[in-house]
Amino acid sequence: xxxxxxxLMRHALIGFALAILFVGALLAFDVARLGSLxxxxxxxxxxxxxxxxxxxxxxxxxxMGFAVMLLASRDEEPGSGRRRTIPAxxxxxxxxxxxxxxxxxx
Numbered sequence: 001x002x003x004x005x006x007x008l009m010r011h012a013l014i015g016f017a018l019a020i021l022f023v024g025a026l027l028a029f030d031v032a033r034l035g036s037l038x039x040x041x042x043x044x045x046x047x048x049x050x051x052x053x054x055x056x057x058x059x060x061x062x063x064m065g066f067a068v069m070l071l072a073s074r075d076e077e078p079g080s081g082r083r084r085t086i087p088a089x090x091x092x093x094x095x096x097x098x099x100x101x102x103x104x105x106x
Contacts, residue, residue: 008064015063019056023048
């Protein structure tokens, strides 16, 4: 498997693990009586599974985004590449020519 695919999968799994911990804490501490609702409902397990999946997708995406954005700090020092200098150009004003009007008169 390519290195970058393994890299992204590892960080997606880290995000999913954080999501499981987060939802577990939500249910354990009964935030907004969510834990009571899940325990009292006959389909509470399905609701908890859907909550874990949706929060997991979000946390995984954020974790992969962080990991990719932090890759730039591991690169070489800036300025190590070959840069070609581009000469600066002087700007010139464009002339506006109107038919039937002589230039230089107001």
